Amino acid sequence: MSTVKLTVNGKAVSVEVEDRTLLVHLLRENLNLTGTHVGCDTSQCGACVVHVDGRAVKSCTMLAGQAAGSNVTTIEGLAKGDELHPMQAAFRDNHGLQCGYCTPGMIMSAVDIVHRHGGKLDEETVRHELEGNICRCTGYHNIVKAVLDAAGRMKVAQAAE
Amino acid sequence: MGVEGIGARVVRKEDRRFITGQGRYVDDVKMVGMSYAHFIRSPHAHAKVKGINSAEAMKMPGVIAVLTGQQIVDDKVGNLICGWAITSKDGSPMKMGAWPAMAPETVRFVGQAVAVVIAETKNQARDAAEAVVVDYEELPAAADIKAAIKPGAPQLHPEAPGNIVYDWHLGDEAAVKDAFSKAANVVTLELTNNRLVPNAMEPRAAVAHYDQAEEHYTLYTTSQNPHVARLVLSAFYNIAPEHKLRVIAPDVGGGFGSKIYIYPEEMVALWASKKVGRPVKWTGDRSEAFLTDAHGRDHVSKAEMAFDKDNKILGLRVKTHANFGAYMSLFSSAVPTYLYATLLSGQYVIPAIYAEVIGVYTNTTPVDAYRGAGRPEASYLIERMMETAARQLKVDPAELRKKNFITQFPYQTPVIMAYDIGDFHASIDAAMKAIDYAGFPARKAKAKASGKLRGIGVSCYIEACGIAPSKAVGSLGAGVGLWESAEIRVNPVGTIEVLTGSHSHGQGHETTFCQIIAERLGVPISQVSIVHGDTDKVQFGMGTYGSRSLAVGGTAIVKAMEKVEAKAKKIAAHALEASESDIVIENGEFKVTGTDKSIALPMVALAAYTAHNLPDGMEPGLKETAFYDPTNFTFPAGAYICELEVDPGTGKTSFVNFVAADDFGRLINPMIVEGQVHGGLAQGIGQALLEGAVYDDTGQLVTASFMDYTMPRADDLPSFQLSHTTTLCPGNPLGVKGCGEAGAIGASAAVINAITDAIGNNKLEMPATPDRVWHAIHG
Numbered sequence: 036m037s038t039v040k041l042t043v044n045g046k047a048v049s050v051e052v053e054d055r056t057l058l059v060h061l062l063r064e065n066l067n068l069t070g071t072h073v074g075c076d077t078s079q080c081g082a083c084v085v086h087v088d089g090r091a092v093k094s095c096t097m098l099a100g101q102a103a104g105s106n107v108t109t110i111e112g113l114a115k116g117d118e119l120h121p122m123q124a125a126f127r128d129n130h131g132l133q134c135g136y137c138t139p140g141m142i143m144s145a146v147d148i149v150h151r152h153g154g155k156l157d158e159e160t161v162r163h164e165l166e167g168n169i170c171r172c173t174g175y176h177n178i179v180k181a182v183l184d185a186a187g188r189m190k191v192a193q194a195a196e
Numbered sequence: 197m198g199v200e201g202i203g204a205r206v207v208r209k210e211d212r213r214f215i216t217g218q219g220r221y222v223d224d225v226k227m228v229g230m231s232y233a234h235f236i237r238s239p240h241a242h243a244k245v246k247g248i249n250s251a252e253a254m255k256m257p258g259v260i261a262v263l264t265g266q267q268i269v270d271d272k273v274g275n276l277i278c279g280w281a282i283t284s285k286d287g288s289p290m291k292m293g294a295w296p297a298m299a300p301e302t303v304r305f306v307g308q309a310v311a312v313v314i315a316e317t318k319n320q321a322r323d324a325a326e327a328v329v330v331d332y333e334e335l336p337a338a339a340d341i342k343a344a345i346k347p348g349a350p351q352l353h354p355e356a357p358g359n360i361v362y363d364w365h366l367g368d369e370a371a372v373k374d375a376f377s378k379a380a381n382v383v384t385l386e387l388t389n390n391r392l393v394p395n396a397m398e399p400r401a402a403v404a405h406y407d408q409a410e411e412h413y414t415l416y417t418t419s420q421n422p423h424v425a426r427l428v429l430s431a432f433y434n435i436a437p438e439h440k441l442r443v444i445a446p447d448v449g450g451g452f453g454s455k456i457y458i459y460p461e462e463m464v465a466l467w468a469s470k471k472v473g474r475p476v477k478w479t480g481d482r483s484e485a486f487l488t489d490a491h492g493r494d495h496v497s498k499a500e501m502a503f504d505k506d507n508k509i510l511g512l513r514v515k516t517h518a519n520f521g522a523y524m525s526l527f528s529s530a531v532p533t534y535l536y537a538t539l540l541s542g543q544y545v546i547p548a549i550y551a552e553v554i555g556v557y558t559n560t561t562p563v564d565a566y567r568g569a570g571r572p573e574a575s576y577l578i579e580r581m582m583e584t585a586a587r588q589l590k591v592d593p594a595e596l597r598k599k600n601f602i603t604q605f606p607y608q609t610p611v612i613m614a615y616d617i618g619d620f621h622a623s624i625d626a627a628m629k630a631i632d633y634a635g636f637p638a639r640k641a642k643a644k645a646s647g648k649l650r651g652i653g654v655s656c657y658i659e660a661c662g663i664a665p666s667k668a669v670g671s672l673g674a675g676v677g678l679w680e681s682a683e684i685r686v687n688p689v690g691t692i693e694v695l696t697g698s699h700s701h702g703q704g705h706e707t708t709f710c711q712i713i714a715e716r717l718g719v720p721i722s723q724v725s726i727v728h729g730d731t732d733k734v735q736f737g738m739g740t741y742g743s744r745s746l747a748v749g750g751t752a753i754v755k756a757m758e759k760v761e762a763k764a765k766k767i768a769a770h771a772l773e774a775s776e777s778d779i780v781i782e783n784g785e786f787k788v789t790g791t792d793k794s795i796a797l798p799m800v801a802l803a804a805y806t807a808h809n810l811p812d813g814m815e816p817g818l819k820e821t822a823f824y825d826p827t828n829f830t831f832p833a834g835a836y837i838c839e840l841e842v843d844p845g846t847g848k849t850s851f852v853n854f855v856a857a858d859d860f861g862r863l864i865n866p867m868i869v870e871g872q873v874h875g876g877l878a879q880g881i882g883q884a885l886l887e888g889a890v891y892d893d894t895g896q897l898v899t900a901s902f903m904d905y906t907m908p909r910a911d912d913l914p915s916f917q918l919s920h921t922t923t924l925c926p927g928n929p930l931g932v933k934g935c936g937e938a939g940a941i942g943a944s945a946a947v948i949n950a951i952t953d954a955i956g957n958n959k960l961e962m963p964a965t966p967d968r969v970w971h972a973i974h975g
Binding site: 053055063067068069070071072073074075076077079080082109110111113114119123126127128130132133134135136137138139142158159161162163165166168169170171172173174175176177178179 | 207208210211212213214215216217218219220221223224226319395396397398399447448449450452481482483701702703704867868870871874875876877878879901902903907908909910911913915916939
């Protein structure tokens with residue numbers, strides 16, 4: 036057992052976990068942040084994507100101990116209070132989700148994609164970048180639309196700041 | 197149409213919890229004192245279980261119990277059932293072997309559970325499972341249809357000689373023989389419908405709790421139909437009587453058919469929770485999903501179609517072998533029979549049809565309904581046949597279809613189904629226009645100039661959904677009725693709760709069903725909530741599958757609403773001192789027509805509950821229920837056209853365009869309908885190009901992870917161009933059909949027809965991987 040100290044959604048936490056514990060299990064089991072999901076056992080599906088120090092990470096590929104000292108944001112920490120992140124709003128407005136299971140990982144990946152590509156996103160880039168997130172419900176059509184829509188909204192928001 | 201009524205593109209009410217991480221799935225449920233289950237599964241496709249030694253495992257930290265298949269048999273927990281009895285052509289009932297929840301003596305597929313470890317933590321259960329020693333005596337395995345039906349094949353169940361579950365037929369053999377004897381042309385086709393793994397993104401899970409004082413069980417489970425689960429667990433598996441068992445299916449992360457069934461793991465979790473006196477949680481991992489979720493499709497077929505000299509179809513003969521895997525899953529027997537052969541008429545006038553279906557046991561995971569269930573197999577066969585015939589007869593594939601379309605409705609096919617309505621010309625014309633069918637030859641020539649092979653493929657599907665009229669399915673062997681129930685509670689303050697037996701696991705019922713209420717009463721959807729997925733709350737229900745939620749569940753809501761409105765009008769008329777027949781409902785108010793007198797819904801509701809001034813003899817309250825049994829299936833139909841390019845150097849396929857023109861009757865929320873079509877198309881295209889469950893000769897599933905089984909990803913798919921044509925379903929008051937499965941039913945044939953058109957070789961099986969396409973081009 037080890038003590039892992041990290042910041043999750045802006046809050047400092049200290050958690051006692053087995054050394055083999057994955058970050059996703061620390062979030063789900065120890066911190067009850069169940070918005071981060073587990074959809075596979077081979078790091079393929081992306082349902083568990085969170086941000087570690089601002090970058091999208093599959094939290095099933097990282098030991099909890101490796102996240103010590105890091106700043107982790109999960110889907111629960113993305114909105115500012117009642118105000119949805121533009122990506123969350125775009126997923127809702129474009130019907131970019133159905134069962135909702137892949138959605139948190141999809142949204143966290145998508146935010147990172149927009150951050151990395153800025154305003155230069157097009158459909159082909161979005162589809163290529165989403166290759167690590169599997170959705171079985173939507174056929175990706177509306178997810179792609181949502182990400183492109185959110186990229187525009189995030190650009191506007193950034194310009195306003 | 198109001199802003200939130202029928203036809204409005206209302207954003208989904210349920211989305212906020214999903215996009216903020218507040219969805220509540222089964223694995224999110226925690227209970228005080230909860231223990232964790234891990235199953236010990238057979239690594240062999242066929243073996244005798246000689247012994248299970250758990251002595252070392254029991255000494256490991258945190259281990260509470262190791263429970264075996266023999267114990268579950270000793271406790272008289274029932275075997276898993278198949279709920280649809282099929283009769284072979286010789287009149288004999290289907291031949292089934294027993295399927296215990298954990299195997300006490302013989303395992304028949306890789307992944308079948310033989311024992312379960314219950315421990316304090318998930319990791320402890322997993323660690324201890326490694327220490328349980330199972331002594332297997334391996335037996336030879338039959339891993340596919342061909343291996344299972346050959347002479348001398350390993351036998352799975354003594355009850356089913358030759359591994360044959362049934363040899364069934366439908367249609368008029370003599371009439372077909374006669375039709376073929378008069379044929380000017382006969383077209384033959386052999387094809388395989390590849391086995392698929394459903395892969396809902398949420399793996400199956402169960403949390404079971406036994407309350408010793410009340411002798412009452414609670415089960416949280418990933419189910420599309422919690423009441424059916426409770427019924428089966430009670431009536432057949434002897435877990436507990438229905439009033440002592442509550443089944444809750446909370447947010448469920450996709451189903452696609454795979455979460456209809458009541459699997460061994462839920463049974464074991466319930467049984468174990470009493471045995472160990474603790475709540476028990478089991479959450480499957482993806483590898484377990486690959487090995488134990490019911491697979492889909494897996495047909496091998498031979499088809500012949502007879503044409504007269506004018507290219508009119510005279511008859512169709514089909515012989516299909518269907519792989520059931522090692523055991524008969526809950527609805528498996530109906531899939532390649534009444535959900536398949538009954539759709540073999542497609543959109544066409546075919547005077548005579550004869551279909552034979554042989555159901556086969558193999559040492560593989562059980563196969564059951566997966567999105568479309570039988571109808572994709574029928575549609576794929578017919579639509580590849582039409583394309584093949586057009587090429588052989590040297591006519592345009594679209595024209596051959598049009599020449600043979602059914603145009604008069606209702607239309608009685610020779611294979612049970614009576615199509616109520618449709619307009620097949622309208623949908624193919626819309627699709628051809630959308631893709632500029634006439635301009636294709638020029639585009640093909642242009643592509644050729646740049647070294648690419650361009651192809652176009654049409655698929656005109658029809659399906660039967662809105663499952664199903666109870667009496668009709670009962671006469672065909674179904675063990676259940678397929679009606680739906682609804683309850684409408686108007687609260688004293690005028691807010692409304694709709695309790696439905698349908699279950700939403702992505703379909704958006706929490707929005708669509710509210711829109712039906714908003715349309716009728718003129719109230720905002722924020723005043724309405726949908727309750728589903730809990731046997732303690734909802735009176736009963738048959739659940740969600742077979743694109744039935746709106747056509748059957750939605751109609752039940754309408755029927756209950758009619759009763760609510762009738763009573764509310766009586767109350768309003770009484771309060772307004774008007775005649776009941778003069779009361780109209782507008783914008784949430786009950787008005788006396790032609791006057792300015794009105795009373796708002798909350799005041800009517802309050803009057804119903806205060807009961808101070810109700811009409812003489814009226815009961816207080818404003819709550820009504822309805823059970824609705826449909827009179828027929830509904831028949832969504834449409835035309836899909838795919839245009840693509842093949843790189844002859846690599847065999848890789850790239851989409852140019854994919855257009856869909858669907859007729860789903862009236863659309864309640866077009867945005868949600870489009871989403872359903874997108875998802876269905878992705879699964880149909882996945883089957884055509886990417887997905888395929890592959891077993892080796894020994895029965896090992898070699899595609900048992902997302903590393904090996906190719907799920908469609910964002911960069912594998914195009915954006916889709918959708919449109920709708922409309923014929924209103926005459927069978928229900930909403931005029932709706934079903935939209936959930938259409939894409940998966942119609943898409944595969946369009947893709948394969950396009951590739952075979954591009955490469956000029958019709959011998960191509962799914963999934964059409966670059967390797968297969970390259971070999972089809974180069975021989």
